[in-house]
Amino acid sequence: MKKIIGRTDKIDFPELNLFEIDVKIDSGAYTSAIHCSEIIEENNILRCVFESKGHPNFSSKNISFKNYTYTDVKSSNGHKENRYKIKTKAIFFGKTYTINLTLSTRDDMKFPVLIGRQFLSKKFLIDVDIENQSFKSKLNEHSNTIA
Numbered sequence: 001m002k003k004i005i006g007r008t009d010k011i012d013f014p015e016l017n018l019f020e021i022d023v024k025i026d027s028g029a030y031t032s033a034i035h036c037s038e039i040i041e042e043n044n045i046l047r048c049v050f051e052s053k054g055h056p057n058f059s060s061k062n063i064s065f066k067n068y069t070y071t072d073v074k075s076s077n078g079h080k081e082n083r084y085k086i087k088t089k090a091i092f093f094g095k096t097y098t099i100n101l102t103l104s105t106r107d108d109m110k111f112p113v114l115i116g117r118q119f120l121s122k123k124f125l126i127d128v129d130i131e132n133q134s135f136k137s138k139l140n141e142h143s144n145t146i147a
Contacts, residue, residue: 002122002123002124002125003092003093003123003124003125003133003134004124004125004126004127004130004133005025005092005120005124005125005126005127005133005134006025006126006127006128006129006130006131006132006133007024007025007126007127007128007129007130007131008022008023008024008025008111008131008132009022009023009025009092009115009131009132009133009134009135010022010023010132010134010135011023011090011091011092011113011115011134011135012090012091013034013088013089013090013091014089014091014096015063015088015089016034016050016060016063016088017060017063018050018057018058018060019057020057020135021055021057021058021112021113022055022058022110022111022112022113023111023112023113023114023115024110024111024113024114024115025115025120025124025126026114026115026116026117027116027117027120027126028076028117029114029116029117030116030117030118031071031073031085031100031102031116031118032099032100032101032102032113032114032115032116032118032119033073033083033101033102033103033104033106033113033114033116034050034101034102034103034104034106034112034113034114035050035052035058035104035105035106035107035109035112035113036048036049036050036084036103036104036105037049037050037051037052037105037107038051039084039103041084044066045064045065045066046064046065046068046084046086047062047063047064047065048062048063048064048065048086048103049061049062049063050063050112052106052107052112053107054107055112058112065086067086067087068084068085068086069084069085070082070083070084070085071083071085071102073102073104083102083103083104084102084103085100085101085102085103086100086101086103087099087100087101088101090119091134092123092124092134093133093134093137093138094137094138094141097119097123099115099119100118100119101113
């Protein structure tokens with residue numbers, strides 16, 4: 001059965017050392033994207049810095065990827081861009097999923113991560129009237145283990 005997710009949430013990306021990250025659920029976007037403030041590719045290794053001034057908990061320095069690809073991403077205004085694409089883990093509702101993320105500069109965006117329909121498909125239904133369902137579920141689990 002598909003879980004109901006709201007229009008925004010707070011998600012953990014344990015392999016990136018990023019926790020309770022604000023994400024926008026975007027069924028209009030095909031791919032998912034994450035803000036990357038610095039990308040250096042050398043000797044077939046991609047080094048990334050995930051940092052954003054507007055998001056204090058979005059700070060993870062020097063994560064390296066040996067496995068990465070490139071993909072073309074078309075923006076809503078029709079502009080095509082070739083981006084790096086990585087695979088990592090994301091935790092939704094206490095379950096760990098593998099997610100493909102394109103690396104993008106999203107510093108001027110309200111959310112450092114965009115979750116697109118390629119990931120959402122067959123897993124979630126979106127209810128635009130609610131927010132932070134996965135995060136609330138995590139808080140409830142945590143409070144139940146303490147009690």
